[in-house]
Amino acid sequence: MIDQFPALQIMVTLVAAPICVMIRNPRWSWVCAMVANTFAFLVSLVLLDKVLDDGVIRYAVGGWAAPSGIEYYIDAMNAAVLVLVSGISAVVLLYAYRSVAKSVPAEKHYLFYTAWMMCVTGLLGIVITGDAFNVFVFLEISSLSMYTLISFGQDRRALTASFRYLVLGSVGASFILIGIGFLYAATGTLNMSDLAVRIPESESQRAVLVAFSFLTMGVLIKSAVFPLHAWLPNAYTHAPVAVTAFLAGTATKVSLYVLLRFFFSVFGKDYSFGQHLLNGVLLPAAVAGFVLMSLVAIFQNDLRRMLAYSSVAQVGYIVAGFSLATQSGLTAGIVHVVNHGMVKACLFMAVGCILYRVGHVHTPSLDNLLKRMPFTCVAFIISGLGLIGVPLTVGFVSKFTLIQASLEKGWWAIAALVLLSSLMAIVYVGRVIEIMVFRRSRETGPESSGMSEAPLSMLIPLYVLVGVSLYFGINGSATLEVAGQAATYLLGGLQ
Amino acid sequence: MNPLWTLVPPLAVIPFILLFGERRKNLREGSIIIAGLFLLLINNSIYSDVIAGIPVESGEVALLANFSLKLSAEPMGVVFGLLASFLWVVTTVYSIGYMRGHHEINQTRFYVCFAIALAAVMGAAYADNLLTLFVAYEVITISTYPLVTHAGGDGARKAGRVYLGILMGTSIGFLLPAIVWVAAAAGTLDFVPGGVLADAGIGKGAMAVLLALFLFGIAKAGIMPFHRWLPAAMVAPTPVSALLHAVAVVKTGVFSVLKIVTYTFGIDTVTVAGAAQWLLPVAAFTVLAASIVAFTKDNLKARLAYSTISQLSYILLAALLATVMSVSGGVLHIVMHAFGKITLFFCAGAIMVALHKSEISKMNGIGRRMPLTMGAFFIGAISIIGLPPTGGSWSKLLIAGGSLDSGTILWVSVLMLSTLLNIAYLLPIPLRAFLKPDPDLKPGETASWQEAPYACLWAIALTTTGCVLLFLFPRPLTELIGLIQWR
Numbered sequence: 001m002i003d004q005f006p007a008l009q010i011m012v013t014l015v016a017a018p019i020c021v022m023i024r025n026p027r028w029s030w031v032c033a034m035v036a037n038t039f040a041f042l043v044s045l046v047l048l049d050k051v052l053d054d055g056v057i058r059y060a061v062g063g064w065a066a067p068s069g070i071e072y073y074i075d076a077m078n079a080a081v082l083v084l085v086s087g088i089s090a091v092v093l094l095y096a097y098r099s100v101a102k103s104v105p106a107e108k109h110y111l112f113y114t115a116w117m118m119c120v121t122g123l124l125g126i127v128i129t130g131d132a133f134n135v136f137v138f139l140e141i142s143s144l145s146m147y148t149l150i151s152f153g154q155d156r157r158a159l160t161a162s163f164r165y166l167v168l169g170s171v172g173a174s175f176i177l178i179g180i181g182f183l184y185a186a187t188g189t190l191n192m193s194d195l196a197v198r199i200p201e202s203e204s205q206r207a208v209l210v211a212f213s214f215l216t217m218g219v220l221i222k223s224a225v226f227p228l229h230a231w232l233p234n235a236y237t238h239a240p241v242a243v244t245a246f247l248a249g250t251a252t253k254v255s256l257y258v259l260l261r262f263f264f265s266v267f268g269k270d271y272s273f274g275q276h277l278l279n280g281v282l283l284p285a286a287v288a289g290f291v292l293m294s295l296v297a298i299f300q301n302d303l304r305r306m307l308a309y310s311s312v313a314q315v316g317y318i319v320a321g322f323s324l325a326t327q328s329g330l331t332a333g334i335v336h337v338v339n340h341g342m343v344k345a346c347l348f349m350a351v352g353c354i355l356y357r358v359g360h361v362h363t364p365s366l367d368n369l370l371k372r373m374p375f376t377c378v379a380f381i382i383s384g385l386g387l388i389g390v391p392l393t394v395g396f397v398s399k400f401t402l403i404q405a406s407l408e409k410g411w412w413a414i415a416a417l418v419l420l421s422s423l424m425a426i427v428y429v430g431r432v433i434e435i436m437v438f439r440r441s442r443e444t445g446p447e448s449s450g451m452s453e454a455p456l457s458m459l460i461p462l463y464v465l466v467g468v469s470l471y472f473g474i475n476g477s478a479t480l481e482v483a484g485q486a487a488t489y490l491l492g493g494l495q
Numbered sequence: 496m497n498p499l500w501t502l503v504p505p506l507a508v509i510p511f512i513l514l515f516g517e518r519r520k521n522l523r524e525g526s527i528i529i530a531g532l533f534l535l536l537i538n539n540s541i542y543s544d545v546i547a548g549i550p551v552e553s554g555e556v557a558l559l560a561n562f563s564l565k566l567s568a569e570p571m572g573v574v575f576g577l578l579a580s581f582l583w584v585v586t587t588v589y590s591i592g593y594m595r596g597h598h599e600i601n602q603t604r605f606y607v608c609f610a611i612a613l614a615a616v617m618g619a620a621y622a623d624n625l626l627t628l629f630v631a632y633e634v635i636t637i638s639t640y641p642l643v644t645h646a647g648g649d650g651a652r653k654a655g656r657v658y659l660g661i662l663m664g665t666s667i668g669f670l671l672p673a674i675v676w677v678a679a680a681a682g683t684l685d686f687v688p689g690g691v692l693a694d695a696g697i698g699k700g701a702m703a704v705l706l707a708l709f710l711f712g713i714a715k716a717g718i719m720p721f722h723r724w725l726p727a728a729m730v731a732p733t734p735v736s737a738l739l740h741a742v743a744v745v746k747t748g749v750f751s752v753l754k755i756v757t758y759t760f761g762i763d764t765v766t767v768a769g770a771a772q773w774l775l776p777v778a779a780f781t782v783l784a785a786s787i788v789a790f791t792k793d794n795l796k797a798r799l800a801y802s803t804i805s806q807l808s809y810i811l812l813a814a815l816l817a818t819v820m821s822v823s824g825g826v827l828h829i830v831m832h833a834f835g836k837i838t839l840f841f842c843a844g845a846i847m848v849a850l851h852k853s854e855i856s857k858m859n860g861i862g863r864r865m866p867l868t869m870g871a872f873f874i875g876a877i878s879i880i881g882l883p884p885t886g887g888s889w890s891k892l893l894i895a896g897g898s899l900d901s902g903t904i905l906w907v908s909v910l911m912l913s914t915l916l917n918i919a920y921l922l923p924i925p926l927r928a929f930l931k932p933d934p935d936l937k938p939g940e941t942a943s944w945q946e947a948p949y950a951c952l953w954a955i956a957l958t959t960t961g962c963v964l965l966f967l968f969p970r971p972l973t974e975l976i977g978l979i980q981w982r
Contacts, residue, residue, distance in 0.1 A: 331560075389667075390637065391558075391630035400559055403675045415672060422667050430659060438644050438652055474564070477557030484560065 002046070006059035006072040009043045009082065010125050012036045017117035026109035030097050033113040037090045037120060044082040044124075051079040052485070058130070066130070067191035073130025077334065077486035081127045081257045084338050088249035088345050088465075089120045095461035096242035099352050103154050103240050112152055116246075118145035123254045132180045132266070133190045135258060139176065139222070143169050146251060150239040161234035168221055168231040175218030176258075182211035195266050212271075215262055216278070223255035225282075225319055226289030229312040236308035241352035244304065248311055249345035253337045256318055260334075263322075264490040273325040282323040287417055289316030294424035298431070303351050303361035306428060307344065310387060313421060314340045320414060321402050328405035330487035335401060335479050339386075339394035342469040346383035349462045350376050353454035363432055367439040373453050377436050379466050384429040386469060389422050394469050397476035496540045498566040498621040499553040501576060504530040504537070505583075505614035512606045520602075524591050527606060531584035534617075538576045541568050541621075545978065558626060562684050565623040569686070570978040571757070571826055575750050576620040578830050582742050582837060583613050585954045589841055590734035592950030596848040597732070605645060605732070609739075611638040616743045619750065625674050625684040625759060628751055632670070632715070635747055636662045642735045643728045650730055657727040661714050665721050670712025673705055677759060686754060688980035690761020702760075702770040709755050710774055715748025716811055717804040719781040726800045733844030736796060741803055741836040746829050749810040753825050762817040762981055771815040778815055779909045781808035786916035793854050795843045798920060799836065802879065805913060806832050812906060813894045821897025823976050828890035830972060831878065831965060835887050838875030838958040839921075842868050845947035845955065855924055860933025862925065863942035867952060869928045871959040876921040878962040881914055886965030889973075 016036030020029040051057060051074055059072040074082075093116065104112055122142025126135055147169070151162035184190055186207035187198040202208055217228075224232040232252075236244045263272040272278045293313035300306035318340070321333025353376040354369065355361055370377045386393035389400075399422065406414040453459065472479050508530035515523035544551050551568035558564050568576075594602050615638060618631035636659070644655035678684055680695040697705065714721040728740050756765055765771050782805050789801035806828075813825030845868045846852050850861060862869040874885060881891035891910070898906035933942055946952060965972070 385637070391633045397559060400671070400675065403672065404678060407672075407675055407679050415675070419668050419672060423664055426659070426663050426667070430656075434644075434652060434655070437641070438655070474558060475556055476559050477563075480560045 002050070003059075005043050005047055005050075006057060006074060006128060007061065009040060009047065009128055010121060012040050012043070013117045013124065014121040017114050017121065020110050020114040020117060024110045026101070026106050029110040029113045030093075033117050034090075034093055036117065037086065037093050040120065040124065041083070041086040041090045044079070044086045047074055048079040048083050048482075051076055052482070056489075067189050067194040070134050071130040071191055071193075072128050073192065074128060075486070075489045076482055077260065077489055078127045078257065080334070080338060080482050080486060081254065082124060084341050085123050085127065085250045085254060086120065088341060089116075089246055091461045091465050092242055092246045092249070092345060092349065095245070095349055095352070095458050098455050098457050099242045099356060100240060102356060104152050108152070112149070115145040115148040115152075118142070119149060119246075123250055126254050127257055130192045131190055132183060132192055132195060136173070136177050136180055139173055139258075142251070142254070143173060146247065149243045149247075150235050152240050152243065153238040154240070155238065157234070158238040161238040165231040165235045168228075172218045172221030175214045175221070179211045179213075179215030179218060182207045182214065186211065192261070192266050196268060199267060199271070212267060216281070219255055219259045219262065220285070223252050223259060223315060223319075224312055225285055225315055226293060226312055227285065229289070229293075229315075232312060233305055233308040236311065236348075237302060237304045241304070241348060241355055245345045245348035245352065248307070248348050249341040252311065252315055253341050256315070256322075256337055259319075260322060260330075260490060264330075269325055269491060273323070279323040279325065282319055283414075286316045286319035286323060287414065289313060290320065290421045291316075291417055291424075294421040294428070297428045298424060300428075301363050303354070303363050303366075303432065304348070306363070306432070307347055307351065310425070310428065311344055313425075314344070314387075317398070317402060317418065320418070321405065324405050324409055324411070326405060326409055327484070327487050327491060328401065328408055330490055331480065331483045332398060332401035332405045334486050335483040336398035338479055338483070339398045339469070339472065342465060342472070343383050343386040343394060346379065346462065346465050346469060347387065349458070349465065350380040350383065353458050353462065354380075356454050356458065357452050363435060366432070367435055369436040372451055374451070375453055375459055376462070379459075379462050380436070381433055382466055382470065384433060386473065388425045388429055392470070393473040394476070394479075395473075397473060397480065401480065496537060496544060496551065497553050498541060498551055498568050498617075500537045501534060501541070501566075501580075501617040501621060502614050504534040505610045505617065509607055509610050512603060512610065516603050520595070523603070523606065524587060527587045527610070528584060530610075531580065531587055534580040534613075535577075535584060538573070538580045542573050542577060542975070544568070545570060545573050546975065552623070555623075558630075561682075562624065562626045562678065564627050564630065566618065566621040566627065567623040568621050569980075570975045571750070571754060572620045572622070574826055574830060574972065574975055575746065576617060578833055579613065579616045579620065579743055579746070582738055582833060582958075585957050586734050586738040586837070588950050588957075589737070589844070589954030590732075592948035592952075592954070593734050593844050593848055594732065596948050596951070601645065604641060605735075608638050608641045609735075612642070612739060612743060616747060619747045622686070622754075624686055625677060625755070628754070629666075629670065629674055632713075632747060632751065633663075633666060635715075635744060636666065639735075639739050639744055642739060643731045645731055645735065654727040654730045658724045661721055661724040665712050665714040668712070669708045673708035673712055676705060676708070686758035688758065689982045690757075690759055690764050692760050693764045699768050699770070702764070702768040703773055706760065706765070706770045707774060710752065710777075710811065710815075713748050713751050715744055716752050717745055717748065717781070717807045718777060718811060719784060719804075722781070722785070722804045725804055726797055729796045729800050733796070733840060733847060736800075737837050737840035737844065740800070741840050742833045745803060745807055746833060749807050749814070749825070750829060752811060752814050753822060753829075756814045756817055757822060757979070757981065762819065762822060765815070765817040771817060775812065775815050775906065778808045778811040779906060781805065782812065782909055782913045783916070786913050786920065790916065790920045793856050795846070795853055795855050795858075795924070796840070798855065799839055799843060802917070802921070803836060806836070806879065809891075809894055809910065809913075812909075813897060816898055816901055816906065818897045818900045819981050820900060821894055822981075823979070824890050824893025824895075824897050826976050826979075827893060827969075827972065831886040831890040834958055834961045834965060835875045835878035835885070838871055838955060838962060839879065841951065841955045841958060842872040842875065845951045848951065849945050849947045855927070858924065858928050859931040860928065860936070860942070862928035862930075863933060864945040865928075865947070866944075867946055868955060869925050871955045872928075873925040874959050874962055876925065879921060880917040884966045885962045886969065887962070888966060889969050
């Protein structure tokens with residue numbers, strides 16, 4: 001049975017999607033999605049445990065052996081991402097029920113959950129597969145369902161946001177497809193392990209180089225690395241907030257995983273960073289990203305938009321870690337993928353709670369919110385501190401590791417800029433907290449007095465995730481160890 | 496006894512504070528005092544363990560791959576732990592009188608943040624390594640921020656911004672990279688007698704830079720130009736200023752510097768590498784400049800704040816001189832200054848509650864209305880100046896003696912000059928209160944007693960007695976300091 005778990009990881013949610021369509025009832029389609037997602041989460045935990053104990057898992061889909069058949073390939077790296085994706089999706093889905101009930105018309109709920117299941121399937125598929133073309137297939141599944149999910153947003157701006165993402169996302173996906181096509185032409189294989197062996201031997205190195213460039217651009221667009229992030233702020237702002245929490249925790253993170261997989265496992269560190277000086281492109285983009293986007297975040301008056309810009313900045317940290325291309329740098333990047341995924345999901349969930357009760361998230365008018373929604377505000381503050389990187393939160397673990405890694409390589413300036421952008425994070429998070437906690441509200445109408453906390457079914461998932469992130473903030477070595485193993489696999493190539 | 500226990504009373508009391516809330520004030524404050532007494536007992540038992548040579552350690556949590564959170568007790572930490580827990584009890588007694596007499600709002604939030612801050616102070620006192628110290632340091636900053644902004648309003652929020660901006664900014668901008676640097680160079684963040692940097696292959700210039708990063712990164716120690724947060728924080732209620740900004744917060748700063756100089760650098764490394772040469776003048780400048788600024792302040796709390804900045808730099812000076820005598824004097828000064836300064840702050844708060852006066856120029860003749868308070872103020876001031884029969888004289892003597900070891904009389908003269916300035920800006924206050932005529936009185940009328948509430952007076956009496964007792968019986972303290980392993 002356990003041998004079939006890799007297939008199960010994809011199948012459960014994939015099958016749940018059409019079932020949701022058939023059920024049509026809002027509540028039961030949610031239950032169906034929830035059950036499937038929880039199951040997927042458990043499967044991913046089992047897989048992670050197995051990988052950490054026994055090493056790489058390979059699974060031939062349909063019994064067709066690689067390299068002709070499609071192979072699922074799981075090492076510490078993607079096992080961790082599988083847990084992250086299915087875990088965050090499960091928590092946010094639990095949370096989504098009430099939030100969606102309020103913002104999406106009831107007759108569309110089953111479609112919403114169907115799209116969600118497709119999206120999770122796509123994301124899990126991208127992560128689990130060891131076949132380059134299969135990555136593209138799953139990428140399309142997840143992207144198309146994501147555009148749908150975003151368009152469920154409350155006002156019509158969601159449609160333009162979704163369309164804009166669709167255009168840019170399709171450009172990115174096409175670039176990835178072209179890249180994979182060139183690789184196939186140059187090597188005659190689509191299996192990643194096989195590609196890793198054949199790329200250096202290929203006679204048409206120029207085709208490989210073209211493939212490399214297309215793939216790079218495609219993946220950078222999908223992961224919203226500055227300056228290719230234009231789709232992200234609008235999508236995050238106008239999507240239903242549960243979708244935003246889900247996307248912020250998972251979607252860009254999965255694209256970053258693809259980046260790692262192709263650069264380190266398929267092309268190899270020496271090819272990506274040695275011959276072609278990827279860090280000439282990646283590092284400046286990353287650094288400019290986290291400095292400029294943190295700066296931009298300071299001036300945002302919509303809480304969601306502020307968090308969206310902060311997301312682009314955080315992607316910058318992650319990519320900066322990757323572009324160090326050392327064991328510790330990769331560890332820092334990977335651990336931040338997980339840590340930031342949790343923190344950002346928490347923040348957007350808290351924002352969703354505020355939206356649910358207050359009806360808007362215009363920062364300057366959230367004065368004295370602590371009195372009205374104490375639990376939501378405390379969760380927001382704790383996660384906000386995580387964004388800054390205060391000790392005892394996950395943010396500290398990743399930032400410390402990142403600074404350490406850049407000092408190890410002697411890149412002082414990078415360390416200094418990371419610190420600078422942390423200071424900016426103090427400003428943009430601190431500003432919100434100051435308004436929430438210390439500014440007395442000007443109006444003393446019936447609205448502003450008394451407590452009106454979000455429903456428990458939203459608070460509990462929020463606090464579960466906050467609790468998990470605090471746990472990993474204090475016992476950071478747990479995530480660091482997995483990330484370290486993942487980094488070792490990536491640097492060592494595919495076995 | 497496991498030092499983790501020290502975290503228990505301040506944290507365990509929080510649910511009680513919330514439970515009793517505003518409605519049952521006596522129970523709320525009673526529970527805090529009980530927690531404080533427990534904490535004092537725990538610290539006392541750690542003290543006897545350390546004196547007896549029993550190792551006092553907690554388990555560890557691996558926060559980062561190679562570095563973990565861990566507590567352990569060594570003499571310097573025990574001094575600080577005992578001090579903070581004793582003054583927590585006293586301050587709570589005091590704030591019962593003050594907060595009620597002054598009708599402060601949000602008292603429950605106040606006490607909760609206070610308790611969290613104190614737990615973090617315990618964490619700092621017993622930190623076994625730099626990482627733990629840093630974590631505690633940041634928790635103190637964050638948990639005291641709501642105390643600074645306590646009053647609400649624009650002024651308090653601005654002060655809060657200065658407070659958080661400077662403390663967080665320097666700690667993330669300078670202290671964190673310094674710690675990462677140590678981790679990279681020495682491979683360990685543990686506090687080890689003699690330090691870990693001697694053989695870490697850091698050159699002379701780099702060592703000076705590293706020391707500077709630590710010194711400026713720990714802005715809680717109030718070195719110029721990162722001292723602005725301290726006067727800004729004086730908008731907080733007086734008990735906060737008293738415990739946190741004369742004792743816990745600032746002392747965590749200087750304590751961290753002393754600990755880092757002793758156990759991360761090692762005093763020999765600091766002197767051999769000459770790393771402190773460039774920083775001594777900064778500390779000396781802060782000593783003098785802050786004293787002179789204190790001179791110009793008419794607001795009593797502001798004057799005390801600048802006096803604190805100046806006194807803190809005595810300790811920084813002592814740490815940078817890095818001789819056994821000077822660093823011992825620095826540790827001792829943490830205690831002596833704490834008792835003296837908390838007395839002065841308590842008195843300032845008492846005047847505010849009883850007579851609603853905060854400007855020194857309006858304090859003429861108040862000594863006849865508040866003789867106990869002003870008498871205590873006089874003793875506290877004597878201790879800050881460093882004259883017998885108060886505890887401040889011992890620590891000043893040690894620091895001055897230690898500074899002579901450096902081979903120049905420059906630093907001694909700085910200390911003495913500052914002492915003169917202390918006299919000039921502190922003593923006029925009680926003199927004015929006792930000797931000048933009271934403008935509010937008509938000729939022939941005699942002043943009636945208008946002391947602060949009893950709770951305040953009790954607290955003032957305790958700390959004032961402390962100042963004198965520390966002069967008469969410094970033995971237990973000096974013995975403890977004598978146990979510090981320097982190499």
